[in-house]
Amino acid sequence: MIEVLSVASEAYPLIKTGGLADVAGALPGALAAHAVSMRTLIPGYRAVMKEATGGRVVAEFSDLFDGPARLIAGRFGGLDLIVIDAPHLYDRPGGPYSGPDGRDWPDNWKRFAALSWVAGQLGLGLVAGYQPQILHAHDWQAGLVPAYVKYGPSDQVKTVLTVHNLVFQGHFGSDIFGRLDLPPHAYYEGVEYYGGVGYLKAGLQAADAITTVSPTYAREIRTPAFGAALDGLLNSRASILHGITNGIDVGAWDPMLDPALVQNFTSSTIHKRRVNKLALTERFGIEESDGPLFSVVSRLTGQKGIDLVANNVDLLVSLGGRLVVLGSGDAGLEGALQAAAARHPGKVGMVVGYDENLSHLIQGGADAILIPSRFEPCGLTQLYGLRYGCVPVVSRVGGLADTVIDANEAALEAGVATGLQFSPVSSDAFGDAIHRAVTLYGHEEVWKKMQRRGMKSNVSWDLSAQRYADVYAALLGQERDDHLTD
Numbered sequence: 328m329i330e331v332l333s334v335a336s337e338a339y340p341l342i343k344t345g346g347l348a349d350v351a352g353a354l355p356g357a358l359a360a361h362a363v364s365m366r367t368l369i370p371g372y373r374a375v376m377k378e379a380t381g382g383r384v385v386a387e388f389s390d391l392f393d394g395p396a397r398l399i400a401g402r403f404g405g406l407d408l409i410v411i412d413a414p415h416l417y418d419r420p421g422g423p424y425s426g427p428d429g430r431d432w433p434d435n436w437k438r439f440a441a442l443s444w445v446a447g448q449l450g451l452g453l454v455a456g457y458q459p460q461i462l463h464a465h466d467w468q469a470g471l472v473p474a475y476v477k478y479g480p481s482d483q484v485k486t487v488l489t490v491h492n493l494v495f496q497g498h499f500g501s502d503i504f505g506r507l508d509l510p511p512h513a514y515y516e517g518v519e520y521y522g523g524v525g526y527l528k529a530g531l532q533a534a535d536a537i538t539t540v541s542p543t544y545a546r547e548i549r550t551p552a553f554g555a556a557l558d559g560l561l562n563s564r565a566s567i568l569h570g571i572t573n574g575i576d577v578g579a580w581d582p583m584l585d586p587a588l589v590q591n592f593t594s595s596t597i598h599k600r601r602v603n604k605l606a607l608t609e610r611f612g613i614e615e616s617d618g619p620l621f622s623v624v625s626r627l628t629g630q631k632g633i634d635l636v637a638n639n640v641d642l643l644v645s646l647g648g649r650l651v652v653l654g655s656g657d658a659g660l661e662g663a664l665q666a667a668a669a670r671h672p673g674k675v676g677m678v679v680g681y682d683e684n685l686s687h688l689i690q691g692g693a694d695a696i697l698i699p700s701r702f703e704p705c706g707l708t709q710l711y712g713l714r715y716g717c718v719p720v721v722s723r724v725g726g727l728a729d730t731v732i733d734a735n736e737a738a739l740e741a742g743v744a745t746g747l748q749f750s751p752v753s754s755d756a757f758g759d760a761i762h763r764a765v766t767l768y769g770h771e772e773v774w775k776k777m778q779r780r781g782m783k784s785n786v787s788w789d790l791s792a793q794r795y796a797d798v799y800a801a802l803l804g805q806e807r808d809d810h811l812t813d
C-alpha cells in the first residue's frame with residue numbers, strides 16, 4: 328500500500344468551484360483499487376467545517392500564520408480528510424479564494440502558504456502513526472508543498488504537483504518571502520518568479536514529478552502559446568512531466584440512476600432522454616422544435632470561448648437549433664448571452680448561477696454541449712456529455728482533443744465518432760461545427776449511434792488512477808505489476 332497525502336484547496340462534495348474539486352474528490356476512491364491509500368488535506372472553510380463534526384484533533388499550532396489552528400482528522404463527505412481548522416484564515420463568507428464581493432482575499436498568500444506548510448509538516452511525521460510517502464499537491468494553492476519539502480529539514484517524502492490550469496499561478500510580491508518559513512537560498516534557487524514569489528513556479532521547480540490533466544495539454548504547456556510564461560521551466564522539467572487525462576465520478580454521473588434526471592436511461596433506452604429534454608425546455612422557456620437543443624454549462628470566461636458562443640447564437644437559431652445556457656462569470660459575456668436570449672425568446676434560454684442538479688438535467692436532456700475553449704487542460708463537461716448522450720462539440724485543444732473523436736468522414740465510416748471537433752479556435756470554425764452538428768442531427772440514426780458510442784466510451788477514473796499509481800510507485804522505486812508507460 329502506498330500512503331499518499333493529497334493537498335487540495337477544494338474537493339467535491341465539500342467545496343467546489345471547478346474541475347479541481349471533482350478530481351480531488353474522486354481520486355482517493357479510484358486509487359484504492361490500485362493499492363494506494365489517499366488522505367486529503369484541505370482548508371477548514373465554513374462549508375468544510377460544517378461537515379467536519381466529530382473528527383479527531385490530531386495536531387495543534389499556537390501560531391499558524393498569525394493565529395491558532397488545529398488539524399482535525401476524520402471521514403467527512405465520503406473522504407478521508409485532514410482539515411486545517413484555522414478560523415483566522417478560513418472562517419469567512421464567500422468562496423474559497425474570494426469574498427462575497429468577488430475579490431480575491433488579500434491574504435491568499437498566507438491562507439495557502441499555511442496549507443502547504445502544514446502538508447510539509449505532515450510529511451515530516453507531525454502526527455504520530457501517520458507517515459505519508461508522497462505529498463500530492465494540486466495547483467498553485469498547494470504549489471509551495473514541494474518547496475517546503477525540498478528546502479526543509481528532510482526531503483525523504485516525495486512530491487507530485489498536478490497542474491489543473493497553468494494560468495492560475497499564485498504570484499505575490501517579494502515582501503512575503505520572509506514570512507514563508509523558507510531558507511533565504513530558496514528564493515533564488517526556485518521560489519522567485521519575475522521579481523516576486525511564484526507559488527506554482529516554486530512547485531514546478533521543486534517537485535519530484537509533475538502531472539497535468541491530459542497528454543495534449545502536457546505538450547501544449549511546453550510552448551509559448553500555452554505556457555503562460557512557464558514553458559521554459561516546463562521544458563527543462565519535461566522528463567518528469569506526465570499528461571494523465573481526468574476521469575469522472577461515474578457513480579455521481581450515472582444516467583441510469585441519477586436522481587437529478589426526470590427520466591433515467593441507458594445507451595439502449597436513449598429515446599427516454601426526450602422526457603428530460605421536455606423538462607429542460609419547460610424550465611428554460613424554450614419552444615418545441617425539430618432541431619437540436621444545444622447547451623452550455625460553464626464558467627462564462629474568455630478561456631471557455633463563451634464569446635464565440637455569443638457570436639454564433641444567431642447562426643445557431645437560423646439553422647433551427649435551440650440553446651440553453653447555465654453559467655456565471657464575466658459580466659460582459661453574461662450580458663451578451665442575456666441579450667441573445669432576449670433577441671430569441673423561446674429559442675434561447677439562460678440561467679445565471681451555479682446549479683449542480685440543473686447541470687445534470689442539461690447533460691441528460693440536451694442534444695449537444697458546446698465547449699469552444701481557447702485552452703482546456705482536460706475539461707469535464709465533455710466527459711459528462713459523452714456519458715449522458717449529450718454530444719460534445721469542442722475545440723481541438725488540450726483534453727478536449729484527447730477525449731472526443733471528431734465525426735469526420737473517416738471516423739463516421741469506421742464507426743468511432745463520439746462528437747465534433749473544430750480548429751482553429753475561431754468564430755467561423757465554431758460556426759461551421761454548429762452547422763455540421765445540425766446536419767448530423769438531421770440523420771437520426773447517425774446521431775443516435777454517435778450518442779450510444781459516447782455513452783459506452785470509458786470515462787471512468789480507472790485508467791487514470793492506474794497512471795497516478797505508476798507515477799507514485801516510480802518515485803518510490805517500486806515496480807508495479809500493471810505498469811503502463813507514457
Ligand code: ADP
Nearest residue numbers: 345346625626653654680681682686706707708
Ligand atoms: P473548469 O474547472 O475550468 O471550470 P471543467 O470542465 O474542468 O472546467 O469543470 C467544470 C465543472 O464545473 C464541471 O463539473 C461542470 O459541470 C461544473 N460547472 C461549471 N459551471 C457550472 C454551473 N453554472 N452550474 C453547475 N455546474 C457547473
